[in-house]
Amino acid sequence: MTRLCIAGGTGQVGREVVRQAILAGHQVAVLSRNPPAPGTPGHVAGVDYFRADVATGEGLDAALAGADVVIDALEGRSGKALKNFADGGARLLAAAQDAGVGRAVLLSIVNCDRSSFGYYRSKAAKERVYQQSGLETVVLRATQFHSLLAGIFASGSKLRVIPVFKGARFQPIATAEVASGLIDAALEAPTGMRHRARTIGGPEILGMRELAVTWQQATGSRGRVVELPLPGGMGKYLRTGDNLVPGERHGTQTFRGWLAMRTDSL
Template sequence: MTRICVAGGTGQVGREVVRQALAAGHSVAAFSRNPPGPGSTARVDGAEYFAADVTTGEGLAAALAGADVVIDCLEGRSGRALKNYADGGARLLAAARDAGVARAVMLSIVNCDRSTLGYYASKAAKERVYDRSGLKTVTLRATQFHSLLAAVFAAGSRLRVVPVVKGARFQPIAPADAATALLEEALAPAGTGHVHRTRTIGGPEVRDMEDFARQWKAVTGSRGSIVRLPLPGAMGRYLRAGLNLVPEDRHAGETFSGWLAKSADSL
């Protein structure tokens, strides 16, 4: 049995890592700044939950105690969390080293180092922290999640519009499939050579964004009109260049339509 510490164990991927690790018979510690209380949907029975903050280091020692590996699913989307995202990674790895943790695996985004968008640039900066850490580390770069597309469509649909980005294709992946890959890397036999390695994983299908919008409409019954819109700025350039796609690294996992069918009640 392996003791796994999941950083950000209450997020959409972190919860899946916790659930799958417990189902496989491993011991799991999960931490976040505000851990869920008993009865919360973010809590998975059998895991130990800790309050810890990588921006200050508070609580990390307790969360990492006895862990063999840490899986980092933390996000830093805005404000202090975004500004300190890479530094938080360094603080987590230093605490892991002090706790005797042998390996760390982080979740990232495909081609994040080729975008100037702040969120993506922060991911790339954190990848460099992992590369320099001296621990055995793996970066798992994944394509965008099914939930991102669904959220974009739902937000526009409130105004009777289902927006799609002109010239953009997507290769979305299920959070559960990303979690499976993270666990595979966390539990893989220790290799030789460079201590840091990067793996890329993409969803099972590459389609125009409009195709996914039509699938979403069919499941949700939305009456919004599909409208193609230009997307300026760094994100628009990233998408139009196809940097969100890794067709050579398709993963035979859950399709967008399959995820929609399973998630219909919560869309």
Template sequence: MIDCLEGQFGKALKNFADGGARLLAAASGAGVRKAVVLSIINCDQSNAAFYVSKADKERVYENSALETVVVRATQFHSLVTAVFQAAAKIRLIPVFKGARFQTISPLDVASELLAEAMGEPSAERHRTRTIGGPDIRTMRELAEIWLKATGRSGRIVEVPLPGAMGKYLRNGLNLVPSQRTGTDTFESWLAKREDSL
């Protein structure tokens, strides 16, 4: 079983870990031997609500009777793209001060999730695996690449990102330089989506 369910807002966020427990119980009852869950790199080191909920869900998986694998990924290419697209309407492209990203393609993540789910049983009952994109870049560099790839114009503006998420990014907790698993760079991912950007 592969669990990619999200719970970012309101009741879904509050009950995120409980949903994971119910899914694991159903999987166990159906005779599933292994459960793989998608998570976020270093989510247990952030106080941001969504990241706390991800860490809570990881703990549910670690306490399961099933063999489990938590796959922690860096942020998707689409995350920074969404930030740029939302602001491009007013021709300002925000980049978070001090932020670097190691974005990864959802297809690369899906391949790793599938490999874990279909792999042979492990001697370890519960494992955590970390995967990251092929490149580490500043948010400004990603914005410049996005502007060039989309043909849009806009002024890149550096803005502070306060709170737990800002601290997480400034401390580089979203990076895993030793685990460059993905092969689809931000540029190649954008090129494949040229018509939809």
């Protein structure tokens, strides 16, 4: 039986990693700054939760004790969390190495090193930390999640506008399939390589307008689909198609199929 330590196991992808790992019969530890209390909706039976913080190193030793693999699904979207994102990764890896963990797996974003957008730059910086680690490391780069697009459309629809970025296409993937990819990377047999990277993309590439119409049909929103320019590093990243990996269509759940499973919550 493998013991997996999930850093960020209370986040969107981390929760799914935890769920799948428990169902598969693995031992699971979760490190989080705010672990859920027993009896609350976020608490999963059979999981060992630890209050820990990669920004300070507090609690890492206890969370990593006995772990075979650590899966890093942490996020740092703004403020100090964004600024210190790569440093937190280095602190986690150092603690994992001290604890005798055999492998570390990082969730990242496709071609994040080609974007000047701050969030993506932090992902690329963290990738470099993993590449330089003394541990065996795997970076899993994923395309954008179905939930990201649904969130963009839902936010705009509150103002009766469903935004579509000019020139943008997407290859969205389900977080459940990304979680499966992370677990597969954690459990695969040793390859003898110190560091490797792999990419996982959704099953189809569609224009953002088509995706918006699909979302509108699924939700019944009466907002107007409006094409808007997206400036800056993110706009360039999308217009040049750096968010796409046509040769890596490992996901199977389409955006339409994902929406159909979540009609009641959209």
